[in-house]
Every structure is written in C-alpha cells, then in structure tokens.
Amino acid sequence: MTGATNEQRRVSWLAAIWAARYRTPARFVALIALLLPWTTTGLTFALIPWLIAFAFLDLRAFPRSLLRPICLLPIALVALAGLGMLWSDAPWPERIHALGPAAKLLVIPLLIYQFERWPYGGWVFAAFLASCTALMLYSFAVAIDPALSLKLYLSRGPYKVESGIAVRNYIDQSQEFALCALALVYPVVSLLRQGRSRSAALFAGLAAGFLANMIFVVVSRTALVTLPILVLLFALLHLRLRTALLAAGAMGLLAVLLFVASPHLRMTVAKFQADYEMSVQDSQVSGMGSRLEYWRKSLGFIADAPLIGHGTGSIRALFTSVAVDAEMDPLRGEIVSNPHNQTLSAAVQWGVVGVLILYALWLAHLALFRGEGLASWIGLLVVVQNMLTSLFNTHLFDFTAGWIYVLGVGVAGGMALAAKRRQS
Structure with missing residues (x-):
C-alpha cells in the first residue's frame, strides 16, 4: 500500500514538473507583455529567460512549423535585411544598427509554435x-x-x-x-x-x-x-x-x-x-509637413534603385546627400534615418523585393485570423492597426509598436491555429 502511494506521489510530481515545463515559458511571455508599455530595457532582459525556457519545450515539430508562410515570411524579411548590408554604402555600424529593428520578427515563429501547442495565451x-x-x-x-x-x-x-x-x-x-x-x-x-x-x-x-x-x-x-x-x-x-x-x-x-x-x-x-x-x-518643420517631404525624397531614392534598393541602413546617408542648408530651409535640411512610412522604408533599402515580402507578410498574417474567437479578433486588430499606422510611421520596425505586433501575431496566431485544429 505504501509502495503504491509513493508511486502515485512520484507520478504526481512528474506531472507537475511536466506541466511547469510548459507554463514557465508562458509566464515569461506574460512578463514581457507586462513590461512592454513601461520599459525597453526590462523587456530586453525578460527575453533571455524566455528563450532559455523555450529551448526546453518539445521542439521536434519546430523545423516543420517554420516552413509555413506565417513563419517563413518574417524570417525572409530579416534575411533580406541581413543580405541588404552587403550592398549598402552606409558605415557598418549603421548597417548593423538598422538590422536590429527587423530582427525582432524572428520571435514570431517561436511564439506561434509555443502557443499553438500549450494553452496559456x-x-x-x-x-x-x-x-x-x-x-x-x-x-x-x-x-x-x-x-x-x-x-x-x-x-x-x-x-x-x-x-x-x-x-x-x-x-x-x-x-x-x-x-x-x-x-x-x-x-x-x-x-x-x-x-x-x-x-x-x-x-x-x-x-x-x-x-x-x-x-x-x-x-x-x-x-x-x-x-x-x-x-x-x-x-x-x-x-x-x-x-x-x-x-x-x-x-x-x-x-x-x-x-x-x-x-x-x-x-x-x-x-x-x-x-x-x-x-x-x-518651409518650417512640422509633423505632417515633414512627412510629406520625407516621402517626396524617398520616392526619388526608390527611383534610383527600384529592384533591390540602396541596402540596409542607407536611409540616413541618402537624406544627407540631398539635404540643403538647414538655416536657409529647415524643412528640406532635415536629415533622418526613418521616412515615417513602412513601405517607403522597405523600398528605399530593399527595393521591390522588400516591399513584396513586407506585404506578403501582412497578408499572410491577416489570413491567419479569419474566423471567430477573441484570439482571432485580437490578432486581426493587431495586424490591421499595424498596417494602418505604418502609413505614417515605420511601426513594424519601431520598438513598442513592433513588439506589440510580434506578441499579438505570435500569441494570438498560435491560439487561433489551436482553435482551428480543435474544430477540425
């Protein structure tokens, strides 16, 4: 009788450890979401324990999961940004710095895999x-x-x-x-x-x-x-x-x-x-007026290299090359590294290829959230909001808006896929 009781306790402990193996990564993602509205540094540090915990999940199906468009397209956009450093004329520190904002998209496939299998979204x-x-x-x-x-x-x-x-x-x-x-x-x-x-x-x-x-x-x-x-x-x-x-x-x-x-x-x-x-x-600097000037100049940069763009991190150098004396004309003398439009940012750096991958990514994620349920609504809302606000900002690459997109698509996407699997 005592042996049976000990065996039951051992099985209970093993079940608790096994459950904690999947709850722990979800807790760290929840911590990231908790910190996101308040701090950039805290969020970055919270990523480290989550990545460690993610490595202990059952990852046997993970390589096959990456082949789906919803996961492959974020990877493709980051890969293009990495390759774009090779033909950029910008200094290497600027090329590497410009790669960082896109790199966060690599988290999306990990989150989709995690929350498709374990229900803690x-x-x-x-x-x-x-x-x-x-x-x-x-x-x-x-x-x-x-x-x-x-x-x-x-x-x-x-x-x-x-x-x-x-x-x-x-x-x-x-x-x-x-x-x-x-x-x-x-x-x-x-x-x-x-x-x-x-x-x-x-x-x-x-x-x-x-x-x-x-x-x-x-x-x-x-x-x-x-x-x-x-x-x-x-x-x-x-x-x-x-x-x-x-x-x-x-x-x-x-x-x-x-x-x-x-x-x-x-x-x-x-x-x-x-x-x-x-x-x-x-000719004074203003929110709306400056954006119109950035867009006008960006269209000229795109016309100069329409297919593969000027390379990762090239935007600031391009604006510098066409800037006039800021004291004479403050508006046309502005030098920026961000044209305040996601499409133009991709087109200037990576040309038509970058724009096609960007829009394919948005459309694939939109298609992911067809259906009913809170997760599908949140995911759809995150994608549409990002697409709309990216008309006036580079919100896919900006820190807060970009991480909202990564968390929203990754977590809600995994939950939506799990719900569709249960229904089928």
Whole structure:
C-alpha cells in the first residue's frame, strides 16, 4: 500500500514538473507583455529567460512549423535585411544598427509554435491589459500633477508633460490604449449576448477609460485617423448590417459631441491644417509637413534603385546627400534615418523585393485570423492597426509598436491555429 502511494506521489510530481515545463515559458511571455508599455530595457532582459525556457519545450515539430508562410515570411524579411548590408554604402555600424529593428520578427515563429501547442495565451493578453490599465490611470494622475511623470523632460511636437505622458511618448501610449479599447469590444459584445451584463459593464467601463484618456488627455493623430477604421472593421465583421449601421450612426454622433466637449481633441484635429500651412508656406518643420517631404525624397531614392534598393541602413546617408542648408530651409535640411512610412522604408533599402515580402507578410498574417474567437479578433486588430499606422510611421520596425505586433501575431496566431485544429 505504501509502495503504491509513493508511486502515485512520484507520478504526481512528474506531472507537475511536466506541466511547469510548459507554463514557465508562458509566464515569461506574460512578463514581457507586462513590461512592454513601461520599459525597453526590462523587456530586453525578460527575453533571455524566455528563450532559455523555450529551448526546453518539445521542439521536434519546430523545423516543420517554420516552413509555413506565417513563419517563413518574417524570417525572409530579416534575411533580406541581413543580405541588404552587403550592398549598402552606409558605415557598418549603421548597417548593423538598422538590422536590429527587423530582427525582432524572428520571435514570431517561436511564439506561434509555443502557443499553438500549450494553452496559456490568455495570460499574455491579461498581463498586457493590466499593464496598460495601470498606465492609463497613471496618465490621468500625471495630467492632474505633471510632477508625477517619469519623463519630466519629455516634449514631443505640441505635447508637453502636462498632457499626461507618463512614460515613453504620446504615439506609443495612444497605440496601446487604442488597441486595448478595441480589443475589449469583443468580450463586451459576447458577454451581453450571454446575458452577463455585469461583466460586460466592467469591460465596457475599462474601454471607456482608455478612450476618455485619448479624448481628454493626449492622443496621437495617427491613432485619431485609424481608430474609426478599426471600429468600422469590428462592426462589419461581428454585427448584423442593421446593427452595424445604427452603431455607426451612434459613433458619428458621439464623435461630434466629444469634439465639441474636448478642447484637446479640437486642437489635435486643427493641427493637421496648421502643420500643412507651416511647412508649405514657411518651409518650417512640422509633423505632417515633414512627412510629406520625407516621402517626396524617398520616392526619388526608390527611383534610383527600384529592384533591390540602396541596402540596409542607407536611409540616413541618402537624406544627407540631398539635404540643403538647414538655416536657409529647415524643412528640406532635415536629415533622418526613418521616412515615417513602412513601405517607403522597405523600398528605399530593399527595393521591390522588400516591399513584396513586407506585404506578403501582412497578408499572410491577416489570413491567419479569419474566423471567430477573441484570439482571432485580437490578432486581426493587431495586424490591421499595424498596417494602418505604418502609413505614417515605420511601426513594424519601431520598438513598442513592433513588439506589440510580434506578441499579438505570435500569441494570438498560435491560439487561433489551436482553435482551428480543435474544430477540425
């Protein structure tokens, strides 16, 4: 009897160790999601134990997993960036530095493999939501008392620390809050359909908090442009046509009321025209006007090397070669290493080949999230948001937005594949 009991204990301990073998990597990914809204250094250090834990998973099917387009295309884009260093004229430190932002895409196949097999993706989403909720509350506090900010020196565009920027910058903060607010719409609708009105009200209140911060405290113009498109996407995918039309009308009315009620929102919208006039009439640097100048110059660079581009890390040297005296013309004298458009960034460095791989990657990941379920909605939202915001920034290669894409596609992609496998 004692021997049987000991054997049962041994089996129980082995089962616990085996389960921990798969829970531990998920905990580290959740830690990465928790740190992402707050720190770059902490996230980088959290990657190391996750990679170590990942190595102890059952990796027998991993090589075959890499052959799927959803995994192969991120690898192809990073490989192209690596090869692009060979024909670049930029100094080698700049070539290597330019490879770094693309290298994070190599994490996507690992996350897809992990969360396709072991069901702990919900931890990652919960950690990111909790972290952004804390950041949102902190942002409100900073709007009341600017001395509470972790970045007292911060000044981006028209925004000062008084606007409620707690850490990072207003673009990253708006990206995170918009993503959380829209991701919560799916569980709110699902809970209402199930008759669980209290839980739905809790999530709806949380989403309203994110939106209120964007409307009355600080919001980027990129988020302001993309948010209505993402709301319309949800309505078309998950609501009946009549309900979607009613919701669209209600959202339009609400937008007008909020525009009237929020001086901050009116100032943000008015800045579109102010930026254009500042750059066109006075040749002064501005958010919108500078982007138009970057795009104009980038098209010229692409025309000079349309097939394989100028090579990895070449953007800054190209802008330097066509810059005029900054004192005479501040706008055309700007030297940047980022054209503030993902497509142009890929085209300048890697030509048509780079653009084809970039769009194939986006489309493959869009196709991955066809179907129902929270994971599919979050994944679809992450991809579409990245595609839209990449019209005005290089958000696939930027740190915060790029890691949101990596985590969103990797974790949600694995969960969506697991759900499809169970259904089939």
